[in-house]
Amino acid sequence: MHRPSHLRRAQTEHFDVCIIGGGATGAGCALDAALRGLKVCLIEREDFAAQTSSKSTKLIHGGVRYLEQAFKRLDWEQFQLVRKGLWERKYLLQNAPHLTRPMALLTPCHSRFERLYFGVGLKLYDLLAGRHNLTPSRQLSTEEALRAIPTLKKESLRGAVQYYDGQLDDARFALALVRTAAQHGAVVLNHAEVQAFEASADGKLQTLIVRDLLDGQQATIRATVFVNATGPFADGIRQMANPAVPSRMRVSKGVHVILPKTVLNSETALLVPQTDDGRVMFVIPWKNHVLVGTTDTEADLGDDPALEQTEVDYLLGYVRRYLNSDVSAADVQSGFAGLRPLLQADPSTDTKTLVRDHEVEIDARSGLVSIMGGKWTTYRLMARDTIDACLRRMNAPPRPCTTETQLLVGAEGYTSEGWQELITRYGLPKDVAVHLWHRYGIEAEQVAALTKQQPAWANPLVENYPFLVAEVVFAVRHEMACTVSDVLSRRLGLEDLDWQATEAALPAAINLMAEQLDWSESQAHQAESDYRQRLFGIQERALFKQKSTA
Numbered sequence: 001m002h003r004p005s006h007l008r009r010a011q012t013e014h015f016d017v018c019i020i021g022g023g024a025t026g027a028g029c030a031l032d033a034a035l036r037g038l039k040v041c042l043i044e045r046e047d048f049a050a051q052t053s054s055k056s057t058k059l060i061h062g063g064v065r066y067l068e069q070a071f072k073r074l075d076w077e078q079f080q081l082v083r084k085g086l087w088e089r090k091y092l093l094q095n096a097p098h099l100t101r102p103m104a105l106l107t108p109c110h111s112r113f114e115r116l117y118f119g120v121g122l123k124l125y126d127l128l129a130g131r132h133n134l135t136p137s138r139q140l141s142t143e144e145a146l147r148a149i150p151t152l153k154k155e156s157l158r159g160a161v162q163y164y165d166g167q168l169d170d171a172r173f174a175l176a177l178v179r180t181a182a183q184h185g186a187v188v189l190n191h192a193e194v195q196a197f198e199a200s201a202d203g204k205l206q207t208l209i210v211r212d213l214l215d216g217q218q219a220t221i222r223a224t225v226f227v228n229a230t231g232p233f234a235d236g237i238r239q240m241a242n243p244a245v246p247s248r249m250r251v252s253k254g255v256h257v258i259l260p261k262t263v264l265n266s267e268t269a270l271l272v273p274q275t276d277d278g279r280v281m282f283v284i285p286w287k288n289h290v291l292v293g294t295t296d297t298e299a300d301l302g303d304d305p306a307l308e309q310t311e312v313d314y315l316l317g318y319v320r321r322y323l324n325s326d327v328s329a330a331d332v333q334s335g336f337a338g339l340r341p342l343l344q345a346d347p348s349t350d351t352k353t354l355v356r357d358h359e360v361e362i363d364a365r366s367g368l369v370s371i372m373g374g375k376w377t378t379y380r381l382m383a384r385d386t387i388d389a390c391l392r393r394m395n396a397p398p399r400p401c402t403t404e405t406q407l408l409v410g411a412e413g414y415t416s417e418g419w420q421e422l423i424t425r426y427g428l429p430k431d432v433a434v435h436l437w438h439r440y441g442i443e444a445e446q447v448a449a450l451t452k453q454q455p456a457w458a459n460p461l462v463e464n465y466p467f468l469v470a471e472v473v474f475a476v477r478h479e480m481a482c483t484v485s486d487v488l489s490r491r492l493g494l495e496d497l498d499w500q501a502t503e504a505a506l507p508a509a510i511n512l513m514a515e516q517l518d519w520s521e522s523q524a525h526q527a528e529s530d531y532r533q534r535l536f537g538i539q540e541r542a543l544f545k546q547k548s549t550a
């Protein structure tokens, strides 16, 4: 994806659909629309998936908690939501097998009643998934539970129930959606902020005024239909199109911390069935580390969502309660925070109720199509419903949605053992070959080929991690990475794994980006100091880190 050509096309072509927001929802809409033969433009203010879509718990799930609520309230609609999520789970796993995997989760039980309760509940979860089920759930004895998660606390343990859900690399999955859309003709642009609409005399939206945040230039984009897929920021765009519409979004903040692998020592995740404030929490194996989350606190859109010390303490408290581990803040390797886009019912009906599903809203005056609510797992259904609505607005005949079976970039011809070829053909160490294979799918071959172009690109980017210098080059050349954060946070995912390693990788990453993007010495220097300052700010809020005097 060559950004300058996408920018040129964005300014000169007339689009059927222009989508605002490059998270899971907007990226899913762009792919769906492009596959239906529409001319599409996708505009993202920061980077693809820079907001909520790279800050999730990374579960592809129907939601066991939602199932419990459905059961307790005998709520048919809620059962349907769980079922939809479980069916979608299968499509996500099939369409991007390199970025997803089925994952075992274990719910510890402390009485016979609990084991029966969770056992029956999770059988119902299997049943709702029907033919889309993964491995069936089953009850484990205490010994089996301890074999599955060796660090689990043994005291008062009365067995466990194990079930399966999916796990996804959320940032790279969103990027794969964007790139697949681009392969099917979509114009896509990151670092471009929507600032205003221009409308006809009767109020119908006609053009979008966008500011390119990389060079400060303004651009105008023309389209027949505009889609607002800005997640937590949806009200801002709705009211930009029509100031008279009431707010619908409520945001809540959720945080995660990253701990060393030894905390769990397993590829099976732990589900903490009930926190003191009545939620579920997860301790999940994630890229050779452990991901712990999440919280749920009221937030304000103006806040810069960040992991705070109190939240670190809260999450570590549960890890110590359930696992034989004396983790402290000193063990926290990284962490991140995101804002949930929670949708309130239409105020003309019931103001405070949260809508559990997604909703496509069409503003009668401006014609803006807003897609709101939902979750990562259901992005495809959200996109389908949105593009159906766009076709209706365009008075176009219906065109079938084909995303159910659309493989994403890297998935065509993917086999789980394909990494072995990378060892044979490029002489890569096993951990590097596996790492590349699960990150790029069949495109790992292209990354590996770079190591033959320049011997220095075969070097590790940072000690103790399988990242190669070549990945920075690939990110800039093929994945529209424009800033240091695009590379280290979303393309490589290193920032969300290990802050110290990220700092160590920074000089090499800057040098390569400067070389690839033709940065001057002062631009490179500025980029490095801005990024360092940002990274320090994140660590200071989470860990009370003192600035090094060295």
Ligand SMILES: Cc1cc2nc3c(=O)[nH]c(=O)nc-3n(C[C@H](O)[C@H](O)[C@H](O)COP(=O)(O)OP(=O)(O)OC[C@H]3O[C@@H](n4cnc5c(N)ncnc54)[C@H](O)[C@@H]3O)c2cc1C
Binding pocket: 020, 021, 022, 023, 024, 025, 026, 043, 044, 045, 046, 047, 048, 049, 050, 051, 052, 053, 054, 055, 056, 057, 058, 059, 060, 061, 192, 193, 194, 195, 229, 230, 231, 232, 233, 252, 253, 254, 255, 294, 337, 338, 339, 340, 341, 373, 374, 375, 376, 377, 378
């Ligand atoms: C802590 C947490 C854990 C979660 N865990 C899970 C999970 O395990 N499984 C699951 O299924 N779901 C999960 N979710 C929900 C899921 O992550 C979200 O529903 C989903 O990512 C929302 O995607 P989105 O595209 O709607 O929003 P976003 O990802 O926020 O994307 C909106 C985009 O719009 C852009 N934008 C805003 N304003 C403008 C503008 N003016 N111009 C251009 N662009 C603009 C933003 O920069 C942003 O990138 C979780 C959410 C949170 C917060």
